[in-house]
Amino acid sequence: MKNSISILLVMAGLSLSAQVGINTASPKAKLDVNGDVNLRNKIVVQNAQDNTLSQGNNDQILVSQGVGYAPIWKSLRIPEYEPNKFYLIFNNSFSDRTGVKFTSGEQSTITSKNTAFTKGADISNLPGFKKIAGLSQPISVFSTDSKTYFQFETVVQADLPANGTTDISIDYACGIFVDDKLVNLRQRNLKASSATSTFITHNQIGVVANLSKGQHTVSVACSRLASYRTGNDVVLAVGINADTNINNFIAQSSLKVDVYEIPQVFNPIIN
Template identity: 50%
Template sequence: MKTTINLILFLLASTLYGQVGVMTEKPQSSLDVNGDFNKKGKLFLDNNGVLSPGQTGQVLVSRGAGVAPTWKALKVPDYESFKFYLIFNDSFKDFNTASNTTGQGVSLSTATSPATIAADLVKGADITTLITTKGFKEITGLAKPFVVNSIESKVYFQFETVVQQNNTAILGSNQMYACGIFVDDKLQSIRLNTLFTSNTAESTFLTHNQIGGASNLSKGDHTVRVACARYTTDNNIVLGIGVPSMTAANNVNNFMTQASLKVDVYEVPENFTDIFSIL
């Protein structure tokens, strides 16, 4: 009984003469709780003179000094252990201007012998070696960083572009080429394709679509890069990848041929951001 009377007197005195602080020496309001707070029964909040008890599942959130707190519903997704979730995704493009036929992609006027393709294009091949000795050229506008946060991860890449040769009805040949996707300068995906010529159409082209992936990359920062090479020799032909094959091309332009790259990072999450830190 004595304890109850003392508590009532304490709260009454605090209301009349000052502020009450729990685990804080400098309370910022009439009642300032800095720590855990246990309360049985209903907790009402005075919002513009109207008593509001909130709804089931809502939490009381501060709106800053001098402003009454408010009730908010948290939309917290359900996470299951050992399941992959999309943690990061983004897309990039290598685009200059629609009216130009230069300034993006790669133009390949010479070819590399395909005799050692099987030995050269293996998982983990170094991009610098392929560029300096095997005729690869990088689409520099697609070199982008991404982050992996967990030990278990799957990263998927989708690369799309237009490939064109400057053939005519008389001059032209079937052009074999390859494009590779590299992570931290190491080859993770490679695709061979052939652009066929035509004796009835000029400046033939195709859409190149490539999907690759990498599993369980180390936690931290990574960089993805894309490079391509040509394998069919024909001195009359220029192969444009992500760019028109010649300035006189009248059936495609920079906008139509631009290269794009999509990156999706799936992880089995290890840590989650405190939901209260994002309110």
């Protein structure tokens, strides 16, 4: 009987007062309970559109929709993973149409490539390398057991004349960096052809294992390494056109990043 009277008093208080507090003298809502709540039956949510009441389904939780909106029922799922197997946890792709250009005066001063081009080299120790701005992006790693794959594609062009009896060409290199540390590099030669303003497609795939957990920054930078029988006015362009026989849409760069992990963090998915 005492319990029934208490419940009636609470309900009466709710109807008479704007705010009722249980175990608190300063309630901050219509019903403010300072302590544990034990529900023995059900919770229902009213649909604002048709005023129907929903109890939700098994294993669903209430999710806030923000101020002024009633909460809704959502399913909570935790992905199932087999132990010691890699899964694609993070993937993204980026593009850039700005690219980078190099005049003959911007040629790299690196003399010993075998010494300079090593895994883990800091970009500050690689003079002449320019980053492709739109490809510098954050990536996330959630496990200490991971493999991160990179796929970089671009177009390289120089406003070279038609090739003569002695080859005219330019050496260049592009590197993939994580937190400004070199993880992959490709060096190539752009050779003049029978037509002017030669261009080639540059493809590059790299992988790095076991990046530390957390957020990292991936970037791509390129350099003009050497020139052979070219004029001082010849420009090398990576990810941007050097002449009008192609445009920046054709020459644009792209970078795809896939992070495979043996999961250690199981993030719940709400849908």
